[in-house]
Amino acid sequence: MHFQWYPGHMTKARRQMQEDMKLIDLVIELVDARVPLGSRNPDIDELGKNKARLILMNKADLADERQTKAWMEYFQQKGYFAVRLDARSKAGMKAISAEIMKACQEKIERDQKRGIKNRPVRAMVVGIPNVGKSTFINTYAGKACAKTGNKPGVTKGKQWIKLNRNVELLDTPGILWPKFEDQQVGLHLALIGSIKDEILNIDELSLELIQILKEKYPGVLKRRYGIEEDQQPPELLVAVAVSRNCIKKGNEADYSKAAALIVDEFRGGTLGRISLEFPEGRETV
Numbered sequence: 001m002h003f004q005w006y007p008g009h010m011t012k013a014r015r016q017m018q019e020d021m022k023l024i025d026l027v028i029e030l031v032d033a034r035v036p037l038g039s040r041n042p043d044i045d046e047l048g049k050n051k052a053r054l055i056l057m058n059k060a061d062l063a064d065e066r067q068t069k070a071w072m073e074y075f076q077q078k079g080y081f082a083v084r085l086d087a088r089s090k091a092g093m094k095a096i097s098a099e100i101m102k103a104c105q106e107k108i109e110r111d112q113k114r115g116i117k118n119r120p121v122r123a124m125v126v127g128i129p130n131v132g133k134s135t136f137i138n139t140y141a142g143k144a145c146a147k148t149g150n151k152p153g154v155t156k157g158k159q160w161i162k163l164n165r166n167v168e169l170l171d172t173p174g175i176l177w178p179k180f181e182d183q184q185v186g187l188h189l190a191l192i193g194s195i196k197d198e199i200l201n202i203d204e205l206s207l208e209l210i211q212i213l214k215e216k217y218p219g220v221l222k223r224r225y226g227i228e229e230d231q232q233p234p235e236l237l238v239a240v241a242v243s244r245n246c247i248k249k250g251n252e253a254d255y256s257k258a259a260a261l262i263v264d265e266f267r268g269g270t271l272g273r274i275s276l277e278f279p280e281g282r283e284t285v
């Protein structure tokens, strides 16, 4: 299965992001906790150089807790601040605020030395499609929070939203494009829904998913669909179709329906908390 990404207007998006970077102190980068490296575009390291950096491992509610913990350590060792998150819930706010303050400590101290007091930290949210950027902005800085409006002469056309007393957020996220040479990463991004389904072959995608589940999360397919796992992915897909009554006219198994079902159930977390990418040295679960 081959995935391709056509950057299209990404040059424009990149230029816009370069401009926005001039206005901020902190880059809040969202990644998908199930594919934490594959769902990053490493170009952000160049775009956001000299800025404080915070990685939010979003959709942590869908990812394998042990792997997420290991990934947090991985990012922290590389010098990023990192927090796990479910962007749909406000519960993570306290941890994020604390981490933002830690990430911006140097800037805050610099301000204090210059006699600047209480200047809020300014941040922007970035990430590839579908990692939860809009959800994050809505949950944490949505309707309930007052917009600060444009600051004449400085940020023409920009809207800042107050996250709290100390932090202001640019109201539009920076969209990065998925970047991968490795087809394995392409597969992972397709599975988490960061590549448009219209250009994907869901039947093939489901077979790849079945293979991953068999290898990394034995027992999941049996528990969910009541099927024996010692079969090859195509047979397992048929077994899922039969188990879920995905049957076409003429009493034939409807693979495509079963394929869509299993991919959907993975994406929605119905199959359990499953990570697709594992930090080095932790290949097995």
Ligand code: G4P
Binding pocket: 058, 059, 060, 061, 062, 085, 086, 087, 088, 127, 128, 129, 130, 131, 132, 133, 134, 135, 136
């Ligand atoms: P984007 O701006 O980065 O493109 O992503 P967006 O916020 O649109 O989120 C993409 C999908 O991911 C949405 O689901 C959203 O609800 C879901 N989502 C965001 N954060 C989390 C999270 O932490 N955990 C889980 N489980 N889901 C999350 P959707 O199916 O497109 O819409 P809907 O389900 O909200 O109707």
